[in-house]
Amino acid sequence: MPTRSHTLLVLVILALIGALLLPALASTGGASAAQQATVPPTNTPRATAIPTNTPRFTATPLTSPTSTPTAAPTLTPTKPVSLPTPTLYYPPDPDEADQPTAIPTAMPRLRAQDNDGSQYELFNVLLLGHDGEVEPGQPFHTDTMIVVSVNRDTNTVSMISLPRDLFVYIPNWGMGRLNLAWGYGESIGWTDGGWGMMRQTLLYNFGLETHYYAMVDFGGFEQIIDGIGGVSIAVDCPIIDDICTADCEDGIAGNETWEKKIIDIGVHTMDGEEALWYARSRENTIDFDRGRRQQQILRAIWAATKSSGLITQIPDLWGQVTGVVDTNLPLTEVIPLIPLALSIEPNDIENHFFRKNIETIAWQPPDGSYVQLPDPNGGMMRLIENFLSPPTQNRLRLENARIEILNGSPNEGWDIVAAERLIWEGFAPWAMGYAETTDTLDTLIYDYTGSTKGSSIGELVGLLNILPENVIQQPDPDRTVDYRVILGSTYNSCVDRQWVDPAEMEN
Numbered sequence: 001m002p003t004r005s006h007t008l009l010v011l012v013i014l015a016l017i018g019a020l021l022l023p024a025l026a027s028t029g030g031a032s033a034a035q036q037a038t039v040p041p042t043n044t045p046r047a048t049a050i051p052t053n054t055p056r057f058t059a060t061p062l063t064s065p066t067s068t069p070t071a072a073p074t075l076t077p078t079k080p081v082s083l084p085t086p087t088l089y090y091p092p093d094p095d096e097a098d099q100p101t102a103i104p105t106a107m108p109r110l111r112a113q114d115n116d117g118s119q120y121e122l123f124n125v126l127l128l129g130h131d132g133e134v135e136p137g138q139p140f141h142t143d144t145m146i147v148v149s150v151n152r153d154t155n156t157v158s159m160i161s162l163p164r165d166l167f168v169y170i171p172n173w174g175m176g177r178l179n180l181a182w183g184y185g186e187s188i189g190w191t192d193g194g195w196g197m198m199r200q201t202l203l204y205n206f207g208l209e210t211h212y213y214a215m216v217d218f219g220g221f222e223q224i225i226d227g228i229g230g231v232s233i234a235v236d237c238p239i240i241d242d243i244c245t246a247d248c249e250d251g252i253a254g255n256e257t258w259e260k261k262i263i264d265i266g267v268h269t270m271d272g273e274e275a276l277w278y279a280r281s282r283e284n285t286i287d288f289d290r291g292r293r294q295q296q297i298l299r300a301i302w303a304a305t306k307s308s309g310l311i312t313q314i315p316d317l318w319g320q321v322t323g324v325v326d327t328n329l330p331l332t333e334v335i336p337l338i339p340l341a342l343s344i345e346p347n348d349i350e351n352h353f354f355r356k357n358i359e360t361i362a363w364q365p366p367d368g369s370y371v372q373l374p375d376p377n378g379g380m381m382r383l384i385e386n387f388l389s390p391p392t393q394n395r396l397r398l399e400n401a402r403i404e405i406l407n408g409s410p411n412e413g414w415d416i417v418a419a420e421r422l423i424w425e426g427f428a429p430w431a432m433g434y435a436e437t438t439d440t441l442d443t444l445i446y447d448y449t450g451s452t453k454g455s456s457i458g459e460l461v462g463l464l465n466i467l468p469e470n471v472i473q474q475p476d477p478d479r480t481v482d483y484r485v486i487l488g489s490t491y492n493s494c495v496d497r498q499w500v501d502p503a504e505m506e507n
Contacts, residue, residue: 110207161291222272267413408440450475
Protein backbone atom coordinates (compact mmCIF):
# COMPACT_ATOMS: atom_id res chain seq x y z
CA MET A 1 0.00 0.00 0.00
CA PRO A 2 1.47 3.42 -0.87
CA THR A 3 2.70 5.46 2.08
CA ARG A 4 1.29 8.91 2.59
CA SER A 5 4.68 10.60 2.51
CA HIS A 6 5.32 9.26 -0.99
CA THR A 7 1.92 10.14 -2.36
CA LEU A 8 1.99 13.61 -0.85
CA LEU A 9 5.46 14.14 -2.22
CA VAL A 10 3.99 13.49 -5.64
CA LEU A 11 1.32 16.09 -4.96
CA VAL A 12 3.45 18.92 -3.75
CA ILE A 13 6.66 18.17 -5.61
CA LEU A 14 5.95 16.10 -8.70
CA ALA A 15 2.49 17.36 -9.61
CA LEU A 16 3.33 20.95 -8.80
CA ILE A 17 6.75 20.86 -10.42
CA GLY A 18 5.86 18.28 -13.06
CA ALA A 19 2.91 20.45 -14.08
CA LEU A 20 5.48 22.89 -15.37
CA LEU A 21 6.20 20.59 -18.32
CA LEU A 22 2.78 21.29 -19.74
CA PRO A 23 3.85 24.20 -22.01
CA ALA A 24 5.67 21.55 -24.06
CA LEU A 25 2.52 19.41 -24.08
CA ALA A 26 0.00 22.14 -24.89
CA SER A 27 -0.47 20.86 -28.43
CA THR A 28 -1.45 17.43 -27.13
CA GLY A 29 -4.51 18.82 -25.40
CA GLY A 30 -5.60 18.28 -21.81
CA ALA A 31 -8.58 18.28 -19.50
CA SER A 32 -11.13 21.00 -20.02
CA ALA A 33 -11.29 23.80 -17.50
CA ALA A 34 -14.59 22.50 -16.22
CA GLN A 35 -12.93 19.20 -15.32
CA GLN A 36 -10.16 20.82 -13.30
CA ALA A 37 -12.00 22.10 -10.26
CA THR A 38 -10.55 20.78 -7.04
CA VAL A 39 -12.92 18.03 -5.94
CA PRO A 40 -13.76 17.87 -2.23
CA PRO A 41 -12.18 14.76 -0.72
CA THR A 42 -14.01 11.61 0.15
CA ASN A 43 -13.89 10.15 3.64
CA THR A 44 -11.70 7.23 2.59
CA PRO A 45 -9.79 5.65 5.53
CA ARG A 46 -6.16 6.67 5.63
CA ALA A 47 -3.40 4.28 4.71
CA THR A 48 -1.31 5.55 7.59
CA ALA A 49 -2.66 6.61 10.98
CA ILE A 50 -1.97 10.10 12.25
CA PRO A 51 0.34 10.06 15.27
CA THR A 52 -1.16 11.01 18.58
CA ASN A 53 2.02 12.16 20.26
CA THR A 54 2.88 15.80 20.75
CA PRO A 55 6.20 16.54 19.03
CA ARG A 56 9.03 18.29 20.76
CA PHE A 57 12.08 20.04 19.36
CA THR A 58 15.77 19.28 19.58
CA ALA A 59 16.77 22.87 20.27
CA THR A 60 15.06 25.66 22.18
CA PRO A 61 14.96 28.80 20.04
CA LEU A 62 16.58 31.90 21.49
CA THR A 63 14.02 34.23 23.02
CA SER A 64 15.79 37.57 22.66
CA PRO A 65 17.75 38.93 19.69
CA THR A 66 21.25 40.36 20.02
CA SER A 67 23.18 42.60 17.66
CA THR A 68 25.89 40.03 16.90
CA PRO A 69 25.20 36.80 15.01
CA THR A 70 26.11 33.60 16.79
CA ALA A 71 26.44 30.16 15.27
CA ALA A 72 23.45 27.88 15.52
CA PRO A 73 24.10 24.52 17.17
CA THR A 74 24.71 21.58 14.87
CA LEU A 75 22.51 18.72 15.97
CA THR A 76 23.48 15.10 15.43
CA PRO A 77 20.47 13.08 14.23
CA THR A 78 19.65 9.91 16.09
CA LYS A 79 19.43 8.00 12.80
CA PRO A 80 21.16 8.40 9.43
CA VAL A 81 19.81 11.08 7.09
CA SER A 82 20.65 10.65 3.41
CA LEU A 83 19.36 14.03 2.31
CA PRO A 84 21.80 16.84 1.47
CA THR A 85 21.88 18.93 4.63
CA PRO A 86 23.23 22.50 4.59
CA THR A 87 26.31 23.28 6.65
CA LEU A 88 25.84 26.63 8.31
CA TYR A 89 28.57 29.09 7.32
CA TYR A 90 28.81 32.64 8.58
CA PRO A 91 31.22 34.98 6.78
CA PRO A 92 32.75 38.00 8.52
CA ASP A 93 30.07 40.14 10.09
CA PRO A 94 28.99 43.22 8.14
CA ASP A 95 29.69 46.60 9.68
CA GLU A 96 27.02 46.96 12.36
CA ALA A 97 26.93 50.71 11.88
CA ASP A 98 25.86 50.28 8.26
CA GLN A 99 22.81 48.14 9.10
CA PRO A 100 19.31 49.67 9.29
CA THR A 101 18.50 47.50 12.32
CA ALA A 102 20.33 45.12 14.65
CA ILE A 103 21.31 41.77 13.13
CA PRO A 104 19.30 39.06 14.89
CA THR A 105 20.90 36.09 16.58
CA ALA A 106 20.97 32.96 14.43
CA MET A 107 18.11 30.55 15.01
CA PRO A 108 18.89 27.01 16.14
CA ARG A 109 18.52 24.32 13.51
CA LEU A 110 15.00 23.01 14.15
CA ARG A 111 13.72 19.48 13.74
CA ALA A 112 10.80 18.03 15.63
CA GLN A 113 11.21 14.88 17.67
CA ASP A 114 8.77 12.34 19.05
CA ASN A 115 8.14 11.55 22.70
CA ASP A 116 10.99 9.04 22.68
CA GLY A 117 13.45 11.78 21.73
CA SER A 118 14.05 10.51 18.18
CA GLN A 119 14.29 13.21 15.55
CA TYR A 120 11.90 13.01 12.64
CA GLU A 121 13.49 12.75 9.21
CA LEU A 122 12.22 15.67 7.17
CA PHE A 123 12.43 16.15 3.41
CA ASN A 124 12.16 19.88 2.64
CA VAL A 125 11.82 21.39 -0.82
CA LEU A 126 11.77 25.11 -1.59
CA LEU A 127 9.36 26.16 -4.37
CA LEU A 128 10.07 29.59 -5.89
CA GLY A 129 8.57 31.95 -8.44
CA HIS A 130 10.58 34.97 -9.58
CA ASP A 131 9.76 38.05 -11.60
CA GLY A 132 12.68 37.88 -14.05
CA GLU A 133 11.73 41.39 -15.11
CA VAL A 134 14.42 43.61 -13.58
CA GLU A 135 17.06 45.64 -15.38
CA PRO A 136 20.06 43.75 -16.83
CA GLY A 137 22.71 43.15 -14.19
CA GLN A 138 20.21 43.53 -11.33
CA PRO A 139 19.18 40.53 -9.18
CA PHE A 140 15.69 39.21 -9.72
CA HIS A 141 13.19 38.87 -6.89
CA THR A 142 11.80 35.55 -5.64
CA ASP A 143 8.37 36.93 -4.82
CA THR A 144 6.88 33.46 -4.32
CA MET A 145 8.62 31.32 -1.68
CA ILE A 146 6.97 28.16 -0.32
CA VAL A 147 8.72 25.45 1.71
CA VAL A 148 7.22 21.96 1.48
CA SER A 149 8.11 19.59 4.32
CA VAL A 150 7.55 15.84 4.11
CA ASN A 151 7.96 13.89 7.35
CA ARG A 152 9.30 10.50 6.26
CA ASP A 153 8.67 8.91 9.66
CA THR A 154 5.02 9.88 10.17
CA ASN A 155 4.08 10.07 6.47
CA THR A 156 2.70 13.61 6.75
CA VAL A 157 3.31 16.85 4.86
CA SER A 158 2.90 20.60 5.31
CA MET A 159 3.58 23.81 3.41
CA ILE A 160 4.57 27.27 4.64
CA SER A 161 4.59 30.50 2.62
CA LEU A 162 7.34 33.06 3.26
CA PRO A 163 6.26 36.66 2.53
CA ARG A 164 8.61 38.58 0.25
CA ASP A 165 8.78 41.57 2.61
CA LEU A 166 10.25 39.67 5.55
CA PHE A 167 13.33 41.70 6.61
CA VAL A 168 16.03 39.18 7.49
CA TYR A 169 19.79 38.74 7.81
CA ILE A 170 21.35 37.72 4.48
CA PRO A 171 24.85 36.30 5.03
CA ASN A 172 27.74 38.35 3.63
CA TRP A 173 25.42 41.27 2.98
CA GLY A 174 23.37 42.33 6.00
CA MET A 175 19.72 43.06 6.59
CA GLY A 176 17.44 42.94 3.55
CA ARG A 177 14.21 41.59 2.14
CA LEU A 178 14.01 37.82 1.91
CA ASN A 179 13.07 37.96 -1.77
CA LEU A 180 16.50 39.45 -2.59
CA ALA A 181 18.59 36.63 -1.09
CA TRP A 182 18.60 34.38 -4.16
CA GLY A 183 19.47 37.14 -6.59
CA TYR A 184 22.23 38.40 -4.31
CA GLY A 185 23.80 34.95 -4.08
CA GLU A 186 23.79 34.69 -7.87
CA SER A 187 25.29 38.14 -8.36
CA ILE A 188 28.32 37.55 -6.09
CA GLY A 189 29.01 33.96 -7.17
CA TRP A 190 28.18 32.44 -3.79
CA THR A 191 28.78 28.72 -3.34
CA ASP A 192 25.84 27.03 -5.12
CA GLY A 193 24.75 30.47 -6.30
CA GLY A 194 21.34 31.78 -5.31
CA TRP A 195 20.31 28.39 -3.94
CA GLY A 196 23.28 28.33 -1.58
CA MET A 197 22.55 31.84 -0.33
CA MET A 198 18.82 31.24 0.05
CA ARG A 199 19.18 28.03 2.07
CA GLN A 200 21.73 29.75 4.33
CA THR A 201 19.30 32.63 4.84
CA LEU A 202 16.42 30.29 5.71
CA LEU A 203 18.59 28.31 8.08
CA TYR A 204 19.94 31.41 9.82
CA ASN A 205 16.64 33.27 10.29
CA PHE A 206 14.12 30.44 10.72
CA GLY A 207 16.13 27.33 11.63
CA LEU A 208 14.73 25.64 8.50
CA GLU A 209 16.77 23.09 6.57
CA THR A 210 16.03 22.87 2.85
CA HIS A 211 17.30 20.03 0.67
CA TYR A 212 16.08 20.72 -2.87
CA TYR A 213 14.51 23.56 -4.80
CA ALA A 214 12.38 24.17 -7.92
CA MET A 215 11.95 27.60 -9.49
CA VAL A 216 10.02 29.11 -12.41
CA ASP A 217 9.60 32.68 -13.62
CA PHE A 218 6.23 34.37 -13.98
CA GLY A 219 6.19 34.00 -17.76
CA GLY A 220 6.63 30.27 -17.36
CA PHE A 221 3.85 30.27 -14.77
CA GLU A 222 1.40 31.70 -17.31
CA GLN A 223 2.45 29.08 -19.88
CA ILE A 224 1.81 26.34 -17.35
CA ILE A 225 -1.76 27.45 -16.69
CA ASP A 226 -2.55 27.96 -20.37
CA GLY A 227 -0.97 24.61 -21.23
CA ILE A 228 -3.51 22.77 -19.06
CA GLY A 229 -6.48 24.76 -20.33
CA GLY A 230 -6.82 27.00 -17.27
CA VAL A 231 -7.52 26.28 -13.62
CA SER A 232 -10.65 26.46 -11.48
CA ILE A 233 -10.30 28.51 -8.29
CA ALA A 234 -12.80 28.82 -5.43
CA VAL A 235 -12.41 32.51 -4.53
CA ASP A 236 -13.41 33.12 -0.93
CA CYS A 237 -12.48 36.82 -0.67
CA PRO A 238 -13.21 39.28 -3.51
CA ILE A 239 -10.06 40.61 -5.18
CA ILE A 240 -9.61 43.99 -6.89
CA ASP A 241 -6.53 45.31 -8.66
CA ASP A 242 -5.29 46.94 -11.88
CA ILE A 243 -4.75 44.73 -14.92
CA CYS A 244 -3.16 45.59 -18.25
CA THR A 245 -5.64 45.30 -21.13
CA ALA A 246 -3.73 46.71 -24.14
CA ASP A 247 -0.16 47.26 -25.38
CA CYS A 248 1.11 45.22 -22.44
CA GLU A 249 4.17 43.75 -24.13
CA ASP A 250 5.26 46.31 -26.73
CA GLY A 251 8.30 47.25 -24.63
CA ILE A 252 7.37 50.95 -24.45
CA ALA A 253 6.78 52.11 -20.90
CA GLY A 254 3.62 54.18 -20.49
CA ASN A 255 1.85 52.80 -23.57
CA GLU A 256 -0.13 50.24 -21.59
CA THR A 257 -3.84 50.53 -20.91
CA TRP A 258 -4.84 49.60 -17.35
CA GLU A 259 -8.27 48.90 -15.94
CA LYS A 260 -9.68 47.87 -12.57
CA LYS A 261 -10.56 44.19 -12.36
CA ILE A 262 -12.72 42.57 -9.68
CA ILE A 263 -13.12 38.85 -9.02
CA ASP A 264 -16.07 38.19 -6.74
CA ILE A 265 -16.67 35.26 -4.39
CA GLY A 266 -17.40 32.09 -6.31
CA VAL A 267 -15.77 29.46 -8.53
CA HIS A 268 -13.80 30.99 -11.42
CA THR A 269 -11.96 29.47 -14.38
CA MET A 270 -8.70 31.39 -14.93
CA ASP A 271 -6.21 31.40 -17.77
CA GLY A 272 -2.50 31.98 -17.17
CA GLU A 273 -2.66 35.76 -17.17
CA GLU A 274 -5.61 35.92 -14.80
CA ALA A 275 -4.18 33.26 -12.48
CA LEU A 276 -0.91 35.19 -12.23
CA TRP A 277 -2.86 38.38 -11.55
CA TYR A 278 -4.85 36.58 -8.84
CA ALA A 279 -1.72 35.13 -7.24
CA ARG A 280 0.13 38.49 -7.17
CA SER A 281 -2.70 40.97 -6.47
CA ARG A 282 -2.63 42.87 -3.20
CA GLU A 283 -4.49 46.16 -3.72
CA ASN A 284 -7.23 45.17 -1.30
CA THR A 285 -5.19 42.54 0.54
CA ILE A 286 -1.71 42.43 2.00
CA ASP A 287 1.40 40.49 1.05
CA PHE A 288 0.62 37.80 3.63
CA ASP A 289 -2.64 36.89 1.91
CA ARG A 290 -0.83 36.34 -1.38
CA GLY A 291 0.87 33.29 0.11
CA ARG A 292 -2.50 31.66 0.63
CA ARG A 293 -3.61 32.38 -2.93
CA GLN A 294 -0.33 31.08 -4.33
CA GLN A 295 -0.79 27.80 -2.48
CA GLN A 296 -4.35 27.71 -3.80
CA ILE A 297 -3.05 27.99 -7.38
CA LEU A 298 -0.64 25.11 -6.70
CA ARG A 299 -3.54 22.95 -5.56
CA ALA A 300 -5.44 23.83 -8.75
CA ILE A 301 -2.45 22.86 -10.92
CA TRP A 302 -2.32 19.52 -9.12
CA ALA A 303 -6.04 18.96 -9.77
CA ALA A 304 -5.52 19.67 -13.48
CA THR A 305 -2.51 17.39 -13.86
CA LYS A 306 -4.31 14.65 -11.96
CA SER A 307 -7.38 14.82 -14.20
CA SER A 308 -5.32 14.97 -17.40
CA GLY A 309 -3.12 11.96 -16.57
CA LEU A 310 0.03 13.80 -17.67
CA ILE A 311 1.92 12.98 -14.47
CA THR A 312 2.70 9.49 -15.74
CA GLN A 313 4.64 11.00 -18.66
CA ILE A 314 7.22 12.66 -16.41
CA PRO A 315 10.09 10.14 -16.92
CA ASP A 316 9.98 10.42 -20.71
CA LEU A 317 9.69 14.20 -20.60
CA TRP A 318 12.02 14.99 -17.70
CA GLY A 319 14.39 16.79 -20.07
CA GLN A 320 11.57 19.10 -21.07
CA VAL A 321 10.63 19.58 -17.43
CA THR A 322 14.10 20.79 -16.54
CA GLY A 323 14.07 22.99 -19.62
CA VAL A 324 11.20 24.95 -18.09
CA VAL A 325 11.95 24.48 -14.39
CA ASP A 326 15.21 25.31 -12.65
CA THR A 327 15.55 22.50 -10.09
CA ASN A 328 18.13 20.28 -8.42
CA LEU A 329 15.53 17.61 -7.58
CA PRO A 330 16.86 14.42 -9.23
CA LEU A 331 14.65 12.23 -11.37
CA THR A 332 15.67 9.27 -9.19
CA GLU A 333 13.67 10.86 -6.34
CA VAL A 334 10.65 11.25 -8.60
CA ILE A 335 10.27 7.99 -10.56
CA PRO A 336 9.24 5.75 -7.61
CA LEU A 337 6.51 8.23 -6.68
CA ILE A 338 4.63 8.55 -9.96
CA PRO A 339 2.20 5.57 -9.52
CA LEU A 340 1.07 6.96 -6.18
CA ALA A 341 -0.13 10.41 -7.26
CA LEU A 342 -3.78 9.56 -7.93
CA SER A 343 -4.49 8.45 -4.36
CA ILE A 344 -4.08 11.97 -2.96
CA GLU A 345 -6.95 13.85 -1.31
CA PRO A 346 -7.03 17.68 -1.32
CA ASN A 347 -7.10 17.90 2.48
CA ASP A 348 -3.92 15.85 2.85
CA ILE A 349 -1.71 18.93 3.18
CA GLU A 350 -1.39 21.26 6.15
CA ASN A 351 -0.99 24.92 5.14
CA HIS A 352 0.80 27.54 7.22
CA PHE A 353 1.13 31.30 6.74
CA PHE A 354 2.78 34.27 8.41
CA ARG A 355 0.34 36.88 9.72
CA LYS A 356 1.03 40.57 10.14
CA ASN A 357 1.66 41.65 13.75
CA ILE A 358 1.38 38.07 14.99
CA GLU A 359 4.40 36.26 13.57
CA THR A 360 5.97 39.54 12.45
CA ILE A 361 6.52 43.15 13.54
CA ALA A 362 5.80 45.91 11.03
CA TRP A 363 8.78 48.25 10.62
CA GLN A 364 9.95 51.07 8.38
CA PRO A 365 13.69 51.26 7.56
CA PRO A 366 15.39 54.63 7.05
CA ASP A 367 14.83 54.35 3.29
CA GLY A 368 11.09 54.82 3.89
CA SER A 369 10.00 51.38 2.71
CA TYR A 370 7.71 49.06 4.65
CA VAL A 371 8.92 45.64 5.80
CA GLN A 372 8.09 42.93 8.34
CA LEU A 373 10.56 41.76 10.98
CA PRO A 374 10.19 38.09 11.98
CA ASP A 375 9.26 38.01 15.66
CA PRO A 376 10.79 35.05 17.55
CA ASN A 377 9.24 36.41 20.76
CA GLY A 378 5.77 36.43 19.21
CA GLY A 379 4.06 33.78 17.16
CA MET A 380 6.84 32.95 14.71
CA MET A 381 8.31 30.07 16.70
CA ARG A 382 4.90 28.52 17.24
CA LEU A 383 4.21 28.81 13.50
CA ILE A 384 7.44 27.08 12.52
CA GLU A 385 7.02 24.38 15.16
CA ASN A 386 3.50 23.68 13.87
CA PHE A 387 4.85 23.57 10.32
CA LEU A 388 7.54 21.02 11.20
CA SER A 389 5.32 18.91 13.46
CA PRO A 390 3.13 16.08 12.18
CA PRO A 391 -0.65 16.47 12.59
CA THR A 392 -2.05 15.38 15.95
CA GLN A 393 -5.07 13.32 16.92
CA ASN A 394 -7.14 16.51 16.78
CA ARG A 395 -6.47 16.74 13.02
CA LEU A 396 -7.58 13.11 12.61
CA ARG A 397 -10.84 13.92 14.38
CA LEU A 398 -11.52 16.77 11.96
CA GLU A 399 -10.83 14.60 8.93
CA ASN A 400 -13.23 11.90 10.09
CA ALA A 401 -16.17 14.29 10.49
CA ARG A 402 -18.79 13.73 7.77
CA ILE A 403 -19.93 17.14 6.57
CA GLU A 404 -22.48 18.00 3.87
CA ILE A 405 -22.68 21.55 2.49
CA LEU A 406 -25.75 22.82 0.61
CA ASN A 407 -26.07 26.22 -1.05
CA GLY A 408 -29.20 27.90 0.25
CA SER A 409 -28.32 31.19 -1.44
CA PRO A 410 -28.77 32.24 -5.10
CA ASN A 411 -25.00 32.71 -5.42
CA GLU A 412 -23.57 30.05 -7.73
CA GLY A 413 -20.75 27.89 -6.40
CA TRP A 414 -20.87 29.01 -2.77
CA ASP A 415 -21.09 25.41 -1.55
CA ILE A 416 -17.75 24.71 -3.28
CA VAL A 417 -16.22 27.86 -1.78
CA ALA A 418 -17.30 26.82 1.73
CA ALA A 419 -16.10 23.25 1.18
CA GLU A 420 -12.71 24.52 0.02
CA ARG A 421 -12.44 26.63 3.17
CA LEU A 422 -12.93 23.55 5.32
CA ILE A 423 -10.56 21.42 3.23
CA TRP A 424 -7.77 23.86 4.04
CA GLU A 425 -8.31 23.12 7.72
CA GLY A 426 -8.20 19.33 7.35
CA PHE A 427 -11.91 18.57 7.03
CA ALA A 428 -13.31 16.34 4.28
CA PRO A 429 -16.66 17.91 3.33
CA TRP A 430 -19.02 17.21 0.44
CA ALA A 431 -20.22 20.15 -1.69
CA MET A 432 -23.77 19.11 -2.63
CA GLY A 433 -24.95 21.99 -4.84
CA TYR A 434 -28.12 23.98 -4.25
CA ALA A 435 -30.49 23.30 -1.36
CA GLU A 436 -34.25 22.82 -1.91
CA THR A 437 -34.67 26.55 -1.51
CA THR A 438 -32.28 29.41 -2.28
CA ASP A 439 -33.90 32.08 -0.11
CA THR A 440 -32.06 31.19 3.14
CA LEU A 441 -30.80 34.34 4.84
CA ASP A 442 -28.45 33.23 7.64
CA THR A 443 -26.25 30.14 7.40
CA LEU A 444 -27.50 27.17 9.42
CA ILE A 445 -25.66 24.10 10.65
CA TYR A 446 -27.44 20.93 11.76
CA ASP A 447 -25.53 18.81 14.29
CA TYR A 448 -26.67 15.20 14.18
CA THR A 449 -23.96 13.80 16.46
CA GLY A 450 -25.56 14.55 19.84
CA SER A 451 -22.09 14.80 21.32
CA THR A 452 -19.93 17.61 22.62
CA LYS A 453 -16.84 15.57 23.48
CA GLY A 454 -14.55 15.31 20.49
CA SER A 455 -17.01 17.38 18.44
CA SER A 456 -15.98 19.47 15.43
CA ILE A 457 -18.85 21.92 15.85
CA GLY A 458 -16.69 24.63 17.41
CA GLU A 459 -14.25 24.65 14.49
CA LEU A 460 -17.06 24.63 11.93
CA VAL A 461 -18.85 27.55 13.58
CA GLY A 462 -15.65 29.60 13.63
CA LEU A 463 -14.44 28.77 10.11
CA LEU A 464 -17.82 29.34 8.46
CA ASN A 465 -18.69 32.36 10.63
CA ILE A 466 -21.95 30.87 11.83
CA LEU A 467 -23.93 32.53 14.62
CA PRO A 468 -24.30 30.33 17.74
CA GLU A 469 -28.09 30.61 17.59
CA ASN A 470 -28.01 29.11 14.09
CA VAL A 471 -26.55 25.80 15.32
CA ILE A 472 -29.42 23.31 15.41
CA GLN A 473 -28.99 20.17 17.52
CA GLN A 474 -30.79 17.14 16.06
CA PRO A 475 -29.16 13.95 17.41
CA ASP A 476 -29.68 11.05 15.04
CA PRO A 477 -28.13 7.61 15.71
CA ASP A 478 -28.99 6.55 12.13
CA ARG A 479 -27.43 9.60 10.49
CA THR A 480 -25.59 9.40 7.17
CA VAL A 481 -23.71 12.63 7.85
CA ASP A 482 -22.53 14.22 11.09
CA TYR A 483 -23.18 17.84 10.12
CA ARG A 484 -25.29 19.50 7.41
CA VAL A 485 -24.48 23.13 6.54
CA ILE A 486 -27.01 25.22 4.61
CA LEU A 487 -25.41 28.43 3.40
CA GLY A 488 -27.43 31.63 3.50
CA SER A 489 -27.09 34.77 1.42
CA THR A 490 -25.30 36.50 4.34
CA TYR A 491 -22.57 33.84 4.43
CA ASN A 492 -19.16 35.48 4.77
CA SER A 493 -16.41 33.24 3.44
CA CYS A 494 -13.70 35.79 4.19
CA VAL A 495 -12.93 34.64 7.74
CA ASP A 496 -9.61 35.33 9.48
CA ARG A 497 -8.23 37.14 6.42
CA GLN A 498 -6.77 40.65 6.11
CA TRP A 499 -8.53 42.34 3.21
CA VAL A 500 -10.71 45.32 2.24
CA ASP A 501 -14.12 44.96 0.61
CA PRO A 502 -13.86 46.40 -2.94
CA ALA A 503 -17.20 48.11 -2.39
CA GLU A 504 -15.60 50.18 0.37
CA MET A 505 -12.62 51.27 -1.73
CA GLU A 506 -12.46 54.59 -3.55
CA ASN A 507 -12.81 54.44 -7.33
